[in-house]
Amino acid sequence: MSKRIDINNLNVYYGSFLAVEDVSLAIEPKSVTAFIGPSGCGKSTFLRTLNRMHEVIPGARVEGEVLMDGVDLYGSDVDPVTVRRHVGMVFQRPNPFPTMSISENVLAGVKLNNKRISRSDAEDLVESSLKGANLWEEVKDRLDKPGSSLSGGQQQRLCIARAIAIKPDVLLMDEPCSALDPISTLAIEDLIQDLKEQYTIVIVTHNMQQAARVSDRTAFFNIAGTGKPGKLIEMNDTPTMFSTPVEKATEDYISGRFG
Ligand SMILES: Nc1ncnc2c1ncn2[C@@H]1O[C@H](COP(=O)(O)OP(=O)(O)OP(=O)(O)O)[C@@H](O)[C@H]1O
Ligand SMILES: [Mg+2]
Numbered sequence: 588m589s590k591r592i593d594i595n596n597l598n599v600y601y602g603s604f605l606a607v608e609d610v611s612l613a614i615e616p617k618s619v620t621a622f623i624g625p626s627g628c629g630k631s632t633f634l635r636t637l638n639r640m641h642e643v644i645p646g647a648r649v650e651g652e653v654l655m656d657g658v659d660l661y662g663s664d665v666d667p668v669t670v671r672r673h674v675g676m677v678f679q680r681p682n683p684f685p686t687m688s689i690s691e692n693v694l695a696g697v698k699l700n701n702k703r704i705s706r707s708d709a710e711d712l713v714e715s716s717l718k719g720a721n722l723w724e725e726v727k728d729r730l731d732k733p734g735s736s737l738s739g740g741q742q743q744r745l746c747i748a749r750a751i752a753i754k755p756d757v758l759l760m761d762e763p764c765s766a767l768d769p770i771s772t773l774a775i776e777d778l779i780q781d782l783k784e785q786y787t788i789v790i791v792t793h794n795m796q797q798a799a800r801v802s803d804r805t806a807f808f809n810i811a812g813t814g815k816p817g818k819l820i821e822m823n824d825t826p827t828m829f830s831t832p833v834e835k836a837t838e839d840y841i842s843g844r845f846g
Contacts, residue, residue: 589616589787590656590673590756592637597651598816599632599641606632608816610651612806614757619779619788621798621825624808625840629817630791631761633808637789638674638759639667655756672700675750679762681742683734683749689726692734692745693717696753712752720748721778740771747778757787764797776801795841799829807837 592614599607607629614620622630632641639660641647653660660670675696683692690713697704697712704712713730717723722744726737734745743763750758760779764772779788779801792798798805806822821834832838 588754588756589785591616592757592787593652593654593657594637595652595654597633597636597649597653599629599636599649600647601632601644602646604814605816607636607808608818610819612819612822614787614789615804616787617783617785618803619783619790619801621802621805622789622791622808623793623795623798623805623840624817624820625810626793627813627817628808628810630808632817634759634761634789634791635676637757638676639670640676642667668700672753673755674757674759675753675755677743677746677750677758677760677763679765681739681746681766683737683742683745685733685735687734688731689717689734689737689745690730693748693752696749700753716748716752717745719751719782720744721774721781722748738771740767740774743767743771743775744778747775747782751782751786755786757789758782760788760790762791762793765793772797795829795843799825805829807832807834807840809836809840 595611597610598605610633622634624630635641636649637653684695687695693713693716694709714723717726722741725741734742737745764775782788802825804822805825805828807820808817809820810817821832821837829841
């Protein structure tokens with residue numbers, strides 16, 4: 588539960604294109620780390636390398652180390668499926684399986700991992716995961732209805748329930764609120780605050796207020812121009828980052844004076 592991640596000198600390529608260059612940073616357990624920066628600076632690219640999700644993209648590869656509690660995720664004996672079992676991911680658009688019921692959606696990740704579980708264990712897991720995602724009260728009377736019958740904010744919490752059902756150590760979230768209204772956004776932010784008691788959380792966001800509200804530490808990425816690689820500009824605890832950033836580019840970005 589809740590692991591520390593140390594990234595050392597990570598480069599990420601799509602074929603011959605260097606998308607992210609030489610990133611080293613530490614992600615603390617039981618805390619929320621936010622990645623911010625302009626479009627195209629490589630936030631999603633970098634995030635996906637933390638559970639080897641980029642490997643589903645032909646030509647995508649990394650150089651460098653990602654250590655989880657000291658163990659390299661890219662070690663030759665490490666299975667990417669196992670990595671994804673420990674490092675869950677929530678995407679920008681809620682993506683429940685539309686034909687599956689709410690409870691089947693919660694269990695989908697567990698079943699993918701070939702875990703056989705009894706009916707009563709499955710029911711317990713559905714309930715605890717939906718409670719963990721703060722969705723239980725809204726759906727407990729219609730668990731057999733399709734996941735697609737929920738509102739966007741509920742669907743995103745369903746995806747979070749699906750992610751925590753596999754009991755990961757780390758939860759990666761790529762702009763999890765960008766498709767949601769302000770009320771659903773605050774619900775997800777509250778949930779993130781609860782989840783950090785148990786998990787290491789990394790969130791990509793374009794919303795500066797959100798980064799300031801939910802994160803303990805913030806990393807700012809930037810890009811020097813089209814075709815250039817994204818780089819980490821600075822990282823600090825969030826209050827310091829937003830009050831007294833060291834770099835001018837960070838200050839310009841967080842104050843909306845970018846470009
Ligand atoms: N599947 C892909 N194949 C090739 N290049 C890609 C792929 N995905 C992203 N890139 C390129 O990598 C760079 C970083 O993209 P990425 O999506 O990581 O940026 P981002 O910071 O997440 O942007 P946004 O804020 O718009 O989501 C961009 O130049 C992008 O075009
Ligand atoms: Mg992105």
